[in-house]
Amino acid sequence: MRDSTILVLIWLVATACNLDKAYHIDDTAHLEIAAWITAHPGAPMSGLVNWSDSARPIHELNQPSLYFYILAGWGRIFGYGETAMHALQSLFTLAATLFFFGIARIVVPPYAIILTALLILGPAFVVGQNLMVDIPILACSLAFFYLLLKPDVRSEHTRYTLAALTASAAVLMKYSCLPLLPLLLIHIVARKQLRVLYALLIPLAILTAWSLFNYFEYGSVHLLDRPSQARTFERTSSMGLRWVIALGSIAPFSVLVLADTLGRMRKWTVSRRAFTIAGALVSIVVATLYLRNRQPYPHALLAALFVVNGAYLLVAAGLALRAQNPRPAPLLYLWLAAVSGFIVLFAPFLATRHVLLSVPPLLLILGTKLPARPRPRAAFAAILATVFLSANLVIADWRFADYYRRQAPVIRAALPSESTVWFTGHWGWQWYAKKNGMRQIDLRRSRPEPEPGSRPGPGDYIVRPLAIHQQEIDPELRLELHDVISDPPVERPRFNTANGSASFYSAHYLPWTINREPFGSIEIYRITGVTTMAGPPPD
Structure with missing residues (x-):
């Protein structure tokens, strides 16, 4: 050849x-x-x-x-x-x-x-x-x-x-x-x-x-x-x-x-x-x-x-x-x-x-x-x-990336259509969450005052993937756990590029491994109230 x-x-x-x-x-x-x-x-x-x-x-x-x-x-x-x-x-x-x-x-x-x-x-x-x-x-x-x-x-x-x-x-x-x-x-x-x-x-x-x-x-x-x-x-x-x-x-x-x-x-x-x-x-x-x-x-x-x-x-x-x-x-x-x-x-x-x-x-x-x-x-x-x-x-990394692409539309469709859905988390999830109409949480640390409607409020939902890099949630929000989306259990060991986060892309000591770990749960919260609306948290 x-x-x-x-x-x-x-x-x-x-x-x-x-x-x-x-x-x-x-x-x-x-x-x-x-x-x-x-x-x-x-x-x-x-x-x-x-x-x-x-x-x-x-x-x-x-x-x-x-x-x-x-x-x-x-x-x-x-x-x-x-x-x-x-x-x-x-x-x-x-x-x-x-x-x-x-x-x-x-x-x-x-x-x-x-x-x-x-x-x-x-x-x-x-x-x-x-x-x-x-x-x-x-x-x-x-x-x-x-x-x-x-x-x-x-x-x-x-x-x-x-x-x-x-x-x-x-x-x-x-x-x-x-x-x-x-x-x-x-x-x-x-x-x-x-x-x-x-x-x-x-x-x-x-x-x-x-x-x-x-x-x-x-x-x-x-x-x-x-x-x-x-x-x-x-x-x-x-x-x-x-x-x-x-x-x-x-x-x-x-x-x-x-x-x-x-x-x-x-x-x-x-x-x-x-x-x-x-x-x-x-x-x-x-x-x-x-x-x-x-x-x-x-x-x-x-x-x-x-x-x-x-x-x-x-x-x-x-x-x-x-x-x-x-x-x-x-x-x-x-x-x-x-x-x-x-x-x-x-x-x-x-x-x-x-x-x-x-x-x-x-x-x-x-x-x-x-x-x-x-x-x-x-x-x-x-x-x-x-x-x-x-x-x-x-295959392992494709599954890791695709997990968040698949979950974003499913999660949004499962929540009331008239509700405002916020999300935390970056990486590919951020792209797909926005694509499916979710709003990104921003603590507004870089601005003196929040814009109207720029912060979550009572009745809204927050979607929080646990295994990816993400921002904090404002501690003033009172949250009630609404649902947890979990990756199905893994029956046998498989190659894994996540290793708790994304080790193939930011390795401490092990870029990849073989285990039964799922990709991580996604928690969905409903906001029941706000302790105070004193403004954005300080730098």
């Missing part, structure tokens, strides 16, 4: 996993920002989005606006339905597929199609597509490195001009792509192409223009206003551990590297083999005991396996430096270190989608360590493990 045919199949499979998926996690905030931009294209940061207790200006959120402009333009033409918007995301999936394959053909030609399948069909990619910005910035990052690594270009001026524009686009989608800019400088200097240093002025000029645009819109600079994280040893080490756990949880491709390691072990002495196996077992035990204080025992064991898997891949990548032919390009290590280090040091939390940005350079580095000719059985086993894990996590 031709490579082009396989690439199309990979893209179609990844697209099918996301095309009609319910809006999930940050999708709703992105859609609401896009809707604001559609109506106010000259003031993208001035709208209000309720993503905490009350509506706040968009400029208080972390992302710049380029991706939201793209969503707004697409939505204006094709509408804001799931299939239409996920079709847009599919274009970024296609770009990521083609650019990674192009890089892999340059770095490790025999493994190009195998590594592409392992990346695009991997759980972090197919599960994490949704409508969030991580796949678009991954596509831009891959385009950037493809331009730097491509041997035949029209000219070095073309190479670096296009790379600078691509890096600028990535940064204007998400600031976590800022490491691309020093990497651009390093690449220019290392290749002694000093005559094209002017290319660095392109992202600097674009970021300056963006900052001035911010200043004239709302009086400050969005990039400089981002909240900083305390870089203490405790926090950095904790984020580093979570990063390794997240990597291990989404890397079934380690099977490919493990097959090579086992092949090499046949040449080792018995004592060396025994020492290696004992070391792996001891590592699992030690990691389990350490994590036991943070997770129940079965979860601690699973997290320990993730730690060992992630650490094994990092050690294997380090040992690839010893490879004689071919040796990984230094740019790959800089790529891996830059994006990983930025996330560990500066990200407010750790999620599998953050680790996804590190997977392409890691796969490419590991590919240089493998035998010159791919071993069909090892490649098949790695792809099979990847497809198995991804399929189960795709």
Whole structure:
């Protein structure tokens, strides 16, 4: 089968996993920002989005606006339905597929199609597509490195001009792509192409223009206003551990590297083999005991396996430096270190989608360590493990997202049609609750006085999902429990990306697990009275 045919199949499979998926996690905030931009294209940061207790200006959120402009333009033409918007995301999936394959053909030609399948069909990619910005910035990052690594270009001026524009686009989608800019400088200097240093002025000029645009819109600079994280040893080490756990949880491709390691072990002495196996077992035990204080025992064991898997891949990548032919390009290590280090040091939390940005350079580095000719059985086993894990996590996350899409119309239809129904909770639920006529609770902390009719009152209902991020309910309201909607009991263990909340998207120590936990109950309250109407709660 031709490579082009396989690439199309990979893209179609990844697209099918996301095309009609319910809006999930940050999708709703992105859609609401896009809707604001559609109506106010000259003031993208001035709208209000309720993503905490009350509506706040968009400029208080972390992302710049380029991706939201793209969503707004697409939505204006094709509408804001799931299939239409996920079709847009599919274009970024296609770009990521083609650019990674192009890089892999340059770095490790025999493994190009195998590594592409392992990346695009991997759980972090197919599960994490949704409508969030991580796949678009991954596509831009891959385009950037493809331009730097491509041997035949029209000219070095073309190479670096296009790379600078691509890096600028990535940064204007998400600031976590800022490491691309020093990497651009390093690449220019290392290749002694000093005559094209002017290319660095392109992202600097674009970021300056963006900052001035911010200043004239709302009086400050969005990039400089981002909240900083305390870089203490405790926090950095904790984020580093979570990063390794997240990597291990989404890397079934380690099977490919493990097959090579086992092949090499046949040449080792018995004592060396025994020492290696004992070391792996001891590592699992030690990691389990350490994590036991943070997770129940079965979860601690699973997290320990993730730690060992992630650490094994990092050690294997380090040992690839010893490879004689071919040796990984230094740019790959800089790529891996830059994006990983930025996330560990500066990200407010750790999620599998953050680790996804590190997977392409890691796969490419590991590919240089493998035998010159791919071993069909090892490649098949790695792809099979990847497809198995991804399929189960795709189904789990689809159910998680779809639960709230299904419940919103059912709940609204069950309540009196003439009643006012309020809701708490964000993520995809927020989109579907609003779509079905419910009103979002807003504590109005950002406004001196509530607008008439903007607060719940006697006779109204409040719908409160328990397992998602949500705002508080005004303690002045006297509530009577009206009904509880519960997910049906789970008869047998299943893969779960929620794990009490949404661990795949904001992991503490376990991005996914296998259990019988339902998605969480939804409580419905009737307001029987108000203690006082003294005004909104203070900040």
